[in-house]
Amino acid sequence: MASVSESPYRLLGRRIPYVEGPLKVTGRAEYTDDLQRPGMLVGRLLRSPWPHARLRSIDVTAARAVPGVHAVLTGDRYPTPFGVLPITHDETAIAVGKARYIGDIVAAVAASDERTAERALSLVRFDVEPLPEHSDPRMGVSKVDEPIHARGLAGSNVQKEVVQHFGDVDQAFARAAHSVRVRGTFAGVTHAFTEPMATVAEATPDGRLTVYSATQVPHYLHRALSEVLGLPMHRIRVIKPEVGGGFGGKSDPLPHEIVCAALAIETGRPVKILFDREDVFYTNHGRHPTQNDVRIATDADGNLLAYDIEALIDGGAWSSFGTVTTYYNGVLSMGPYRVPNFRYRGRRVYTNRPPSGAMRAHGGTNIRYTIEVALDRLAEEIGTDPFDLRVRNALPPDSTTINQFRITSSSFLECLSAVRTASGWDEKFRKLPYGRGVGLGCGFYISGSNSPIHFTPKMPQSTVHLKVDMDGGIAVHSMQADIGQGSNTLLAAIVAEVLGVDLDRVHVQRVDSDVSPIDLGSYSSRVTFMMGNAARRAAEELKERLLAAAAELLGRPAASLKVGHERFELSEDPSVGVPFLEALHRAMETTGALTSSGSYQTDPRGGAFKGAKAGTAPAYSFAAYVAEVEVDHETGEYRVEKVWAGFDCGRPLNRLAVEGQIEGSIHMGLGQVLGESMNYRGARLFNPSLLEYKIPTPQQMPEVEILLVGRDDPAGPFGAKEAGEGPLIATLPAVGNALYDAIGVRFTELPITPDRVLRGIDRRHAEGRGWKGR
Amino acid sequence: MASPDRVSFRLNGQPVEPSCPPERILLDLLREELRLTGTKRGCDLGTCGCCTVLVDGRPTLSCLTLARLVDGRSVDTIEGLSPAQGLSPVQRSFVEHGATQCGFCTPGFVVTATALLRRNPHPSRAEIEGAIAGNLCRCTGYRKIVEAIEAAAGGR
Numbered sequence: 001m002a003s004v005s006e007s008p009y010r011l012l013g014r015r016i017p018y019v020e021g022p023l024k025v026t027g028r029a030e031y032t033d034d035l036q037r038p039g040m041l042v043g044r045l046l047r048s049p050w051p052h053a054r055l056r057s058i059d060v061t062a063a064r065a066v067p068g069v070h071a072v073l074t075g076d077r078y079p080t081p082f083g084v085l086p087i088t089h090d091e092t093a094i095a096v097g098k099a100r101y102i103g104d105i106v107a108a109v110a111a112s113d114e115r116t117a118e119r120a121l122s123l124v125r126f127d128v129e130p131l132p133e134h135s136d137p138r139m140g141v142s143k144v145d146e147p148i149h150a151r152g153l154a155g156s157n158v159q160k161e162v163v164q165h166f167g168d169v170d171q172a173f174a175r176a177a178h179s180v181r182v183r184g185t186f187a188g189v190t191h192a193f194t195e196p197m198a199t200v201a202e203a204t205p206d207g208r209l210t211v212y213s214a215t216q217v218p219h220y221l222h223r224a225l226s227e228v229l230g231l232p233m234h235r236i237r238v239i240k241p242e243v244g245g246g247f248g249g250k251s252d253p254l255p256h257e258i259v260c261a262a263l264a265i266e267t268g269r270p271v272k273i274l275f276d277r278e279d280v281f282y283t284n285h286g287r288h289p290t291q292n293d294v295r296i297a298t299d300a301d302g303n304l305l306a307y308d309i310e311a312l313i314d315g316g317a318w319s320s321f322g323t324v325t326t327y328y329n330g331v332l333s334m335g336p337y338r339v340p341n342f343r344y345r346g347r348r349v350y351t352n353r354p355p356s357g358a359m360r361a362h363g364g365t366n367i368r369y370t371i372e373v374a375l376d377r378l379a380e381e382i383g384t385d386p387f388d389l390r391v392r393n394a395l396p397p398d399s400t401t402i403n404q405f406r407i408t409s410s411s412f413l414e415c416l417s418a419v420r421t422a423s424g425w426d427e428k429f430r431k432l433p434y435g436r437g438v439g440l441g442c443g444f445y446i447s448g449s450n451s452p453i454h455f456t457p458k459m460p461q462s463t464v465h466l467k468v469d470m471d472g473g474i475a476v477h478s479m480q481a482d483i484g485q486g487s488n489t490l491l492a493a494i495v496a497e498v499l500g501v502d503l504d505r506v507h508v509q510r511v512d513s514d515v516s517p518i519d520l521g522s523y524s525s526r527v528t529f530m531m532g533n534a535a536r537r538a539a540e541e542l543k544e545r546l547l548a549a550a551a552e553l554l555g556r557p558a559a560s561l562k563v564g565h566e567r568f569e570l571s572e573d574p575s576v577g578v579p580f581l582e583a584l585h586r587a588m589e590t591t592g593a594l595t596s597s598g599s600y601q602t603d604p605r606g607g608a609f610k611g612a613k614a615g616t617a618p619a620y621s622f623a624a625y626v627a628e629v630e631v632d633h634e635t636g637e638y639r640v641e642k643v644w645a646g647f648d649c650g651r652p653l654n655r656l657a658v659e660g661q662i663e664g665s666i667h668m669g670l671g672q673v674l675g676e677s678m679n680y681r682g683a684r685l686f687n688p689s690l691l692e693y694k695i696p697t698p699q700q701m702p703e704v705e706i707l708l709v710g711r712d713d714p715a716g717p718f719g720a721k722e723a724g725e726g727p728l729i730a731t732l733p734a735v736g737n738a739l740y741d742a743i744g745v746r747f748t749e750l751p752i753t754p755d756r757v758l759r760g761i762d763r764r765h766a767e768g769r770g771w772k773g774r
Numbered sequence: 775m776a777s778p779d780r781v782s783f784r785l786n787g788q789p790v791e792p793s794c795p796p797e798r799i800l801l802d803l804l805r806e807e808l809r810l811t812g813t814k815r816g817c818d819l820g821t822c823g824c825c826t827v828l829v830d831g832r833p834t835l836s837c838l839t840l841a842r843l844v845d846g847r848s849v850d851t852i853e854g855l856s857p858a859q860g861l862s863p864v865q866r867s868f869v870e871h872g873a874t875q876c877g878f879c880t881p882g883f884v885v886t887a888t889a890l891l892r893r894n895p896h897p898s899r900a901e902i903e904g905a906i907a908g909n910l911c912r913c914t915g916y917r918k919i920v921e922a923i924e925a926a927a928g929g930r
Contacts, residue, residue, distance in 0.1 A: 021869035022861060024877030025884055027812015027852035034811040192912050194816045194824055195878040244814075244878025245912050277817040484876025484913050656872035660914055664875065667915035690821040690910065698903040698916040 007651075010565065011493045011503065012718050015656040019489045019508065020242070020482075029242045032198035032214045037270035040200070041070055043263045044117035045256060045273065046107040046124055047282060048099035051352040051683035052148065054129040055097060055106065062123040063109065068116035071266040072124070073108045078262050082224045084252040084357075085453060088159070088319035090149050093228055093258040098131070100148055100317040101352045102684060103282030105255055110263040110271050135683040137289075137314040137349035148317065148350040157350040159315050160326040162611060166402040167341030172306035176297035180377045183293050184370030185749040187677035188314065190286030191359055192695050195244020196275040197283065199257045201264035209265065210237045213257050216246040216481050217521030218511050220453065224253030225261055233513075236261075240511035243483040247668070248358035249285050250483070251523040252320055256283075281688030285357030286678065288325055288348070289314040292370040294333075302382045304393045306341035309333055311367070313348040313356075320357035322348045327614035328363020333371055334401055335444040336412045336622050337393040342402055352683040358523060360668060361728040364445055366750075372441045372733030373748060376740065385429065386440045386737070387420050390624070395444075404607035408619055409721070412444070414709040415624035415646030422707060423626035423644040430741060435631045439737025443623045443729030447713075447722035448526030450605040451613035460599035462530040463517035464538045466495065469593040472581050474499070474542075476508045480519040480531040485724055486657035487527045491535050493654065494717065498539035499546070500563035501580055517597070525722035528653065529618060530600045532717030537598025545594060549587035550578040619713045621726035622648040627702070627734035631742045633761055636754030638742075640670060640702040640735055647727055648710035651719035655708075662706050662727040669731030670702070671695050675751045744769060783844045785810075786854025794841050801825045801836040804851060812852035812881045816910075823909030826882040827851050833886045833908075852881035855888050864888050864926045871922035875913030882909050887923045896927055 007013025023029040060072040075096035081089040095106045107124045111117035131146045140148075140157030147157050173179060199213040209231060215221050215238075222238045225231070243250065260273040275283070295308040311329045315322045330344035359365075379389040395401065397410040419440075420426070428438045452461050465477040476495055482488040492506040509516070519531055543563060550568035551558035554576065562571045569577030587594055605616040624646040631638040645662050652658040675694055679687045687693045712719025736747050745760030781794040785808070792807050801818075804810045804827070813836055816824030820838040827836045828850040855862060861869065864887050874880045883906060890897060890905040897905065902923050903916075911919060 015872070017869050017872060018874055020877070021872075021874050022865070024874040024880045025861060025865040025868045026856040027810075027814075027881040028856075029877050030811075031814075031878065033815065036809070192910075193876065193878075194822055194910060194912055195814070195876065196816065242877060245876040247912070274815075277819065277821075484874075484878075486875070656918075660872050660875055660918060663915035663917045664913045665915075668912070689819055690817050691819060695910060695912060697907050697910075698920065699907060701916050704915070704917060 009497055009718065011497045012653045013651060013655070016489055016493050016654045017656065018486050019492050019503065031195055031242045031244055032200060032212050033274050035200050035212055035241065037200065037202055040270040040272055041110040041112060041267060042114050042117050043108060043110050043260050043271045043273035044121055045105045045259065046121040048095065048102060048104040048106045050099050050128060050130060051102050051133045052131040053099045054131055055095060055099060056127040056129055058107065059125040060107065063120040066116060066120045066123065068112040069109060069120045070269060071110045071263055072120060073259065073262060073266065078228050078258065080228045082228050082253060083319055084220060084321055085319065085323055088323055090151060091255060091318050093255045093262060101354055103354055104317065105259065108259045108263060110267050133683050134350070134352050135680065137312055137351055140349040140351060141347060148352060152350060158347050159319055159350050160323045160348045162326045162330060162344065162346045164330060164403070164611065165343045169306045169308050169341045169343040172341040173297045176305050177300035178378060178381055179295060179297040180374050180381065181295045182370055182374040182377065182748055183291065184366060184373070186290045186366040187751060188286055188289040188356055189359065189672045189676045190281065190284055190678055190693065191247040191249035192690065192693065193245030193247055193249060196277060196280050197250065197254065197256065198272065198274045199260040200270060200272045201261040202270040203265045203268060208235050208237060209261055210239065211257065211261050212239045212241055214243045214250055215240055215257070216243065216251040216483050216523055218479055218481060218513060219518050219521055221253045221257055222513050225258060228258050229261060229265065238513040240481055243481065246483040246522060247360040248362055248523060251358055252285055254283060277690060278688045281685065281693070282354050284316065284354035285320055287359040287365065288356040290329065290366040292367050294370045294374050296374050296378060298378060298382065302384050302389050302392055304337055304339050307333060307339050309344045311346040313346065314353065315348045315350050316353045316355035317350065318355040320355050321362065324614065325363045327611055329367045331403055331615035332364040333367045335405065335407070335620060336395050336442055338395050340402060353680060354685060360665070361445060361725040364443065365729050365732065368443050368729045369732045369736060369750065373736055373746065376439070376737045377746065387416055387425065390416055390442055404612060405616055406605055408715065409650060409711060409713040410620070410622050411648035411710045412622040412624065415622055415648055418707040418709045419624050419626045419644040419646040422705060423628070425626060432741070435633055435742055436629070437738045437741025438626055438628045439734050439739070439741055441625050441730040441733030441737060443726060444620050445722065445726030445729060446525060446615060446617035447619040447621055448529045448602070448617055449524045450602040450616040450618060452520055454520065460601040461526065462519040462534040463597060463599040464531065464534040465517050466538045466542055466596045467593055468542065468584060470585060470588060472505060472584060474506045476506060477516045478519045478531060479511050479513065479516040479521065480527055481511060481522040483522050485522065485661060486654060487522065487531060489657065490528060490654055491531060494532055494535040495539045498536060498543055501566055525725045528720050528722060529716055532720060533600035534598045536717050538596045541596035541598060542594060545587050546583045550583040553578050553582065553586055618715050619650070619721045621722050623726055623730040625730035625734040627738045629735060629738040629742050631739065631757065633743065636758035638739065638757060642703040642705065643731065643734065644705045644707065645727065646707045646709060647723065649708065649723035650710045650713035650716045650721035652708050652723065653718055653720045658708065658723045659706055661723045663704050665727035666704055666731050667696055667701060669728040670735065672750055673732050673735045673752055674700065675753050677751050781842050781845050783846060784848040786850055796842055798841040799837060800839040800841045800844060803841040804836060810851050810853050814878055814881055816878065823882045823886065824879050826885045826909065828885060828889055831889060831892065833889045852885055855885060862888065864891065867922040867926035871918050871925060873914060873918040873922035879909060879911045883911065883919055887926070891927055899924065
């Protein structure tokens, strides 16, 4: 395996500016809300003001009578349940029978303008029976009066329970020399992408439905529309315009998308639904509020013996990705370490709150914070350096975990050693003045899933089509969804790399289900790995045909030729060759435009036990971060001065994009530490705006030093693994552990707000500790 | 004011006089009436900066500005800051430095940065961070945006 510091490629491995950058900096990139259709109506949603209520009857007579109103919909019109996971279809486009949280959609209207729509919604009359409000997941684990969903486990609000036990945890604790117990408590956080959701739908007289939507997974939307509206998929066309960020929040098929399509069908007119920021907060699907009780045991030398974990996860009103969350919170707790005995019980509980779902580094973030803080404590108790403890327990490359994840490439040890040196750790740890500290946090993450949400596991997870005509432009079609991370750029670069052409020959087409072959979209950090492999195969196929044509023109065997820059040339004498266009035109003489197709499918992975596939991936990224903080002990405010980010994404294919993903991940991870929190009183969310839900500002961003130390992954395209989610995880514990080094206070509840810092300092003083003695 | 139901101002250098009810917000006037969709709607509450335009050269949140208030003034949107061919130095620098990801906040940042560099051609890093503090970006962690503005100021 080659080191990735030098790129052997012409384009890949370098800094490749985003191909759509010029459109974005000029305001010319087209997002869903920028679309206009002739005669388009305004779609508006009425949201439940009740946390939990039976909808006895709904009277829409007065609303329908308002001039300018074209349709009013309630839940009974399209009651077919849906959901992102095929096994937990518990949502409906509009509430049927019950409203389950403040913000649940209870009626919808299409009208000529916004004011008319609002007026109509104000005239919808409800006869409701208030039901018991469930806002505390602890109360939902046993039988309750009026569970939120009938499918709750044994009359409770438990949506999913996962129980796993590998090895013998009790026996391991019995012989342990050291053990710690940490309860990690995490407020819910949300994606806070800048583009509110928007959908435009149009049903046309040819019996077809076209839906434009700000989605990360056009294919799942396509399927949900088909299921709920009862239309075959081939009569529905899903188009993804530019998407203004997602981070998981646009990965479920969402009810408003289906409502918008339904309104278009009902009215025969194009309809747009545009969210305001409150809609976005109530739609949520952010990171779950979670409580993780973790026990870890080691022997006298610090070798890990066992993890014992119990998790309680607040799911909100729907399942969403929650079954996956419940598994991930357990199975993603082990790597990047070797854990010989493991027990986990995780329960995700429905509450009458906005649904939680998948958010960047889904399922791997909260548990990782708890584990890494516990390891920091263990290192102190054992009297070893936190780095040495991690090195001792590092999961080696080409190994198998106790729950049968197959680990292939790993440069975790290189991540550790790179940040230890770069951060000056050995001169700083426990040696900085009071109020200043350094901390270590580590992580790993899946690079795509071996167990995707798909019709059948036999179908490829990604397919890429190429078409090149006599103009020499290469059109690339795929349902991969660029939501800002740069997948269009990478797709173009891979095709250009293989064919030896300049990037401007390659045109990645807008996602359009009529012409884009299926790729499962932007989630689970799958895109580079899977789309990249599919794109490479499609381009290789085209390359073979162009090489054959060039060989004919040169009168030499194809095997004696290689790809040059915009030409095909003799390997032994590159001065003899054929320009790209000449080879292309020769190849087209028999077939016309050249087309090719490449696809990617994962190998079967995982054990035979229940839930064995959860968390299995064709590769894993690894991270080790050091954060340095400065705490003001009088105000409780603190600043993260610098983060050293050691990351293994295999070979970085676009360094600009990889850096962007790491810097953006640190921003988002830091937000969850500094203060981001979905604040509830009971079931009521009381900060649904970006004024009260504060994401970090430019002044709060630390300096970031990125150390990419990966090696070529054997199965990744050109050796690459993911870099979109794994870089978030290590941020949080690095900061938490740095705060301990600075002021001697363990923070096990996120966010770590200044008042919590002050209370921690006070507690420390009350114990007779603190100040210089930490 | 030219006529009671209209607003008269210079938009990207050209005089315009669109119809405009008194309660119309500048952002709505630009996006819905004048179809200048480069100015983005992120929050409607003045919290995100996606809708930033220049009013008499000063960065202004168009979602918090009644359209009638720009009567007789000069408004520049991202469209007006973009040359007919190619890119402005700030725009070019944003592209080269990877300062866009999803791009939804980008017009607001470009507008803010352009105004900053007109007012202060050689800002310090702290001055840049201060100038863009009213613009939220969830993708980049701001590092590449700050680098792009620094590089544009350096004339690179």
